[in-house]
Amino acid sequence: MKKKKVRGIARDTLHFILEASRSSEPNEFAGLLSVEEDIISDVIILPGTESSRMSALVRLYMLPNMSVAGSAHSHPSGLLRPSEPDILFFSRTGDYNIIVGPPYDESAWICYDGAGKRRDLPVLDVDFKDDGFDDEFDEDMDEPFR
Ligand code: ZN
Numbered sequence: 001m002k003k004k005k006v007r008g009i010a011r012d013t014l015h016f017i018l019e020a021s022r023s024s025e026p027n028e029f030a031g032l033l034s035v036e037e038d039i040i041s042d043v044i045i046l047p048g049t050e051s052s053r054m055s056a057l058v059r060l061y062m063l064p065n066m067s068v069a070g071s072a073h074s075h076p077s078g079l080l081r082p083s084e085p086d087i088l089f090f091s092r093t094g095d096y097n098i099i100v101g102p103p104y105d106e107s108a109w110i111c112y113d114g115a116g117k118r119r120d121l122p123v124l125d126v127d128f129k130d131d132g133f134d135d136e137f138d139e140d141m142d143e144p145f146r
Contacts, residue, residue: 006096007120009033009040014098014106016043021074022104030073033096039126040069040096059098070096070114078102080110087116096121 013033020043021029031043071093073086078101082090090097092116098121100109111121 005038006035006040006121007038008124009096010040010100010126012121012126013041013043014109016100017072018100018104018106018109020045021076021100022102024074025076027076028076029100031071032068032093033070033072033098034119035069039124040121043072044068058079068094070094070098072098072100075099075101078108080108082112082116087112090114090116095119 011075017029017031020031029045033040034042034044036042056135071089080099080101082097082099086099087095090112093114095113096119097112097114098109102108104124111119113119
């Protein structure tokens with residue numbers, strides 16, 4: 001899979017991940033992150049929950065020309081550390097892997113690289129699509145999350 005240079009994640013995309021994760025409870029949400037220009041701007045949703053994530057991923061890898069920067073999934077437990085299977089998953093998806101959890105706001109996510117190490121991922125205000133989730137979130141947070 002081709003490596004992508006990434007400048008950050010679009011705020012709308014992060015909100016989409018948080019909202020989709022919230023509405024997936026009690027199940028886990030999982031998706032792959034796709035990049036437009038050099039910004040993570042789209043989520044390819046994987047069907048299934050924690051137990052079926054790996055098989056969903058295997059199916060995705062059979063698609064031709066999939067180009068992703070990483071993944072996003074939720075831990076309804078609220079523990080945002082990657083599990084051993086998560087790290088294996090990350091090593092296959094890319095260098096930007098987001099785990100989110102309750103309360104599913106902008107403070108409730110961490111980005112990891114392909115080896116499972118924490119990394120910074122700036123949240124960028126870009127304007128190329130509207131997921132329709134904006135109204136529920138506070139837009140005041142400007143500093144990049146660590
Ligand atoms: Zn996990």
